[in-house]
Amino acid sequence: MTDDDRVFKALADPTRRFLLDRLFVRDGRTLxxxxxxxEMTRFGVMKHLRILEDAGIVVTRKSGREKLHFLNPxxxxxxxxRWIDKFTERRVSALTDLKRQLEKESA
Amino acid sequence: xxxxxxPPDTSLTxxxxxxxxxxxxxxxxxxxxxxxxxxxxGYRVRDEYDLRPGGxxxxxxxxxxxxxxxxxxxxxxxxxxxxxxSKLVVTWRMAxxxxxxxxxxxxxxxxxxxxxxxxxxxxxxxxxxGTPGHAAMVAGDKQGPGEGGGWxxxxxxxxxxxxxxxxxxxxxxx
Numbered sequence: 001m002t003d004d005d006r007v008f009k010a011l012a013d014p015t016r017r018f019l020l021d022r023l024f025v026r027d028g029r030t031l032x033x034x035x036x037x038x039e040m041t042r043f044g045v046m047k048h049l050r051i052l053e054d055a056g057i058v059v060t061r062k063s064g065r066e067k068l069h070f071l072n073p074x075x076x077x078x079x080x081x082r083w084i085d086k087f088t089e090r091r092v093s094a095l096t097d098l099k100r101q102l103e104k105e106s107a
Numbered sequence: 108x109x110x111x112x113x114p115p116d117t118s119l120t121x122x123x124x125x126x127x128x129x130x131x132x133x134x135x136x137x138x139x140x141x142x143x144x145x146x147x148x149g150y151r152v153r154d155e156y157d158l159r160p161g162g163x164x165x166x167x168x169x170x171x172x173x174x175x176x177x178x179x180x181x182x183x184x185x186x187x188x189x190x191x192x193s194k195l196v197v198t199w200r201m202a203x204x205x206x207x208x209x210x211x212x213x214x215x216x217x218x219x220x221x222x223x224x225x226x227x228x229x230x231x232x233x234x235x236x237g238t239p240g241h242a243a244m245v246a247g248d249k250q251g252p253g254e255g256g257g258w259x260x261x262x263x264x265x266x267x268x269x270x271x272x273x274x275x276x277x278x279x280x281x
């Protein structure tokens with residue numbers, strides 16, 4: 001599996017996207033904190049966090065006896081640069097041109 | 108998705124960014140600490156470090172920034188630890204913005220680890236305790252979609268520069 005595959009796979013699950021949303025609001029959370037927001041076993045949450053960590057979207061650091069989970073947005077940005085920009089740029093500019101054209105005509 | 112009540116949100120205190128780059132730790136170290144490299148990615152500013160504990164760190168505005176009326180020193184700080192090519196710890200403050208400068212210094216750590224197959228891992232650990240303005244800025248919160256800004260954009264650009272010899276389009280920067 002390539003790095004991109006891992007990121008796409010990690011994002012292709014609602015529970016994992018929910019975990020990312022929670023970390024986006026505030027990161028540096030423990031497993032216990034994250035688990036308390038999901039109707040899921042500790043083992044289940046660990047499994048999802050592991051997949052996010054393998055994809056590099058979640059980074060963990062030890063702080064004393066606790067393991068803290070941080071959101072790392074860089075791999076998503078790289079996917080964006082590689083895949084999204086390429087396909088949206090032309091279309092967005094076509095729409096902007098259309099808007100400008102229509103506004104000019106109605107003026 | 109069923110959720111229980113979320114705990115109250117507090118301001119972010121530490122942000123961590125990590126990127127894998129096909130480059131040696133030394134090449135990454137140089138790109139971070141040498142002005143001729145720092146001028147080529149991210150905000151294209153000239154970073155100067157006196158690489159010893161207590162040494163000065165300054166980032167100097169480029170011509171575009173100066174012509175917009177920005178002050179000469181954009182970021183200031185002090186070197187806390189320098190262990191080339193694997194670890195650099197500095198204090199770091201947005202000197203060019205009086206409101207941010209008043210928040211005081213943040214603490215920034217770069218960790219570079221050599222991996223397999225010529226790929227190294229760069230981690231940026233930014234301790235932003237008590238500096239909400241800095242936290243929003245380095246997270247890229249003040250930028251519109253696609254405008255760039257913050258560590259995510261800077262590190263993506265650094266990766267592109269080291270792997271391809273050329274940074275991303277400058278249209279998103281200065």
